[in-house]
Amino acid sequence: MPPGPPPMPAAPPGPPPAPPDAWRAAAVALLNLSGLGLGYALLRRWVLMAVCWAATGALLLVALPADADGVPGAALAGYAVFLLAAAGHGAFAGLRARLALPGRSPLAVLLGLVLLAVPAGGALWYDDARDEAVEQALLGRLERADDLVAASGRQRFASASSDFRAALEVYRDIAVHHPGSRAAGKVPDSLRTYYATVGAAYGHHEYCDAVEPLKYLRTVPRTMPREQLGSLTGWPDDRLATSLYECGAEGLSAGEVDWVDRFGDLLDAFPRSGAAAKVVPAVDGAVKKAEKDVGGDTPCAAVERLRTLDTRIGDLSDAVGDTGGGLAKIASRAGRSGDSGTYACGVDQYKDGDFGAAQKTMEQFAAGHKGNGNRARAQKIAIAAEVAQTLPAAGKKLPTTDSGGSISVTVKNDSPDDITVLYTGPVTGSFTLKGCGGCKAYSLADTLFTRFKPCSDSGRHYPQRTISLPVGTTYFVHKPHGGSTATPASDTAKLRSGYIYTECAYSTRTLGSG
DSSP states (O other): OOOOOOOOOOOOOOOOOOOOOHHHHHHHHHHHHTTSOHHHHHTTOHHHHHHHHHHHHHHHHHHOSOOTTOSOHHHHHHHHHHHHHHHHHHHHHHTTSOOSSTTOHHHHHHHHHHHTHHHHHHHHHHHHHHHHHHHHHHHHHHHHHHHHHHHHTTSOHHHHHHHHHHHHHHHHHHHHHOTTSHHHHHHHHHHHHHHHHHTHHHHTTOHHHHHHHHHHHTTGGGTSOHHHHGGGGGHHHHHHHHHHHHHHHHHHHHTOSTHHHHHHHHHHHOTTSHHHHTHHHHHHHHHHHHHHHTTSSOHHHHHHHHHHHHHHHHHHHHHHTOTTOHHHHHHHHHHHHHHHTHHHHHHHHHHTTOHHHHHHHHHHHHHHOTTOTTHHHHHHHHHHHHHHHHOGGGGSSOOOSOOOOSEEEEEEEESSSOEEEEEESSSOEEEEEOOOTTOOOOOHHHHHSTTOOTTOOTTSOOOEEEEEEOSEEEEEEEEEOTTOOOOOEEEEEEEOTTOOEEEEEEESSSEEEO
8 A cells, every 4th residue: 555644743832831920810810900901901811801891881881970879889889799700810810821921920010009099099089079969969959948948938928838847857957967068058048048038027017927937937946956046046036026916916906806815925925025014005005995985986886895805804814824913903994994884885876866775775784883873864865765766756865864844744544454654855754554453455446436535434543643744745655564465655745834734545456545
């Protein structure tokens, strides 16, 4: 057989593995810790270096731009694990692998140490950027809270109170949880604006509207650090005391009912304030004005005002513990003045033609003031008012206390009912006649005959009474007693000298007179 081709020469053997080198392993590990994969570059492991760059780039995408929330903890933890893994793997791979720059291991270690400043510096820079982001976020929150306060100040407090509380919570959070921030340094100025805005009604002299906002401001120190408030802690006190007084005085003058609550709050919260010292004089002044008004054009309204003041001042005295008794004395005086003013009220009602009210008022006055000098005339006015309800002409003049006269008038009762005879004119009075025994009510037909003459039975003894009256017109009303269904009868008598007059009361379906 012919000989075959000669055998191929064997490939030359590769370079032997480098001996273990701790400097080389340390250099690769340190360079990988920079996050740039430079350790792998020394080993010519380009793919692994690219992985390092990708991981670092991903972290930068997550972290930038820096914000107040910072980098998510999971991302940081994952990146740290990756760097340690890259360093460990690089150290293992570099222990026997030759470097792209042989004999430069110590230099590479030094370079790795220097490049550690890259992640360290980046971390420091990021912390500063994050701190600034936090500052800007806090300043933004503060600005939004300030804007909310400004907008709320254009509304009534009742509608805006929730927004005011929300803004205060922002101020408190910044001051308590971020005390060294630039925003915290601006909180005192914001609070001064806050107080001025919430209490703006006081500055506009709208005292009743200022009460609730100022009460609210007194609660702010319960939640806000006092060092942030400073002098604002006591800012609402004098203003609230003044508002309570002015609002109460306004309500007292206007006859409203809430002045008792305002003065009560003032005396409870600020008993030694200048405003509190004005309460008793203000109440006393209101009573004096009502007392003066009793003699004016509206005495009945003044009497009602005095009675109301009596009740309200008594309520205030009880509520605040009136140890000095000043309020109680004023209340008592208001009650007495109201009672004594009842006479003037009755006179005014009579003059206004409200005879039913005048009768009731004067009867009450006479019953409750037996020692009063006006009692006798009040009784006369009550009689005249009752007569005027049947004969309105009788109420044209206010009756006097005069009595007697030169003309004799005899009133007889031809009715089975007891009657009261009321009369008014130049003199006013009343008396009662017993019912006529054996007498009966006349039928309506009886009264239609021209010869109908009640009280004409000479054999019958009619209950009667003779009175003396002066010349002039006298108005009579005969009012039945008890359960009689008869209605009052009336007569107008024009009395002249030289005559003797007789009045006769009788019953039909109604009482008549002749």
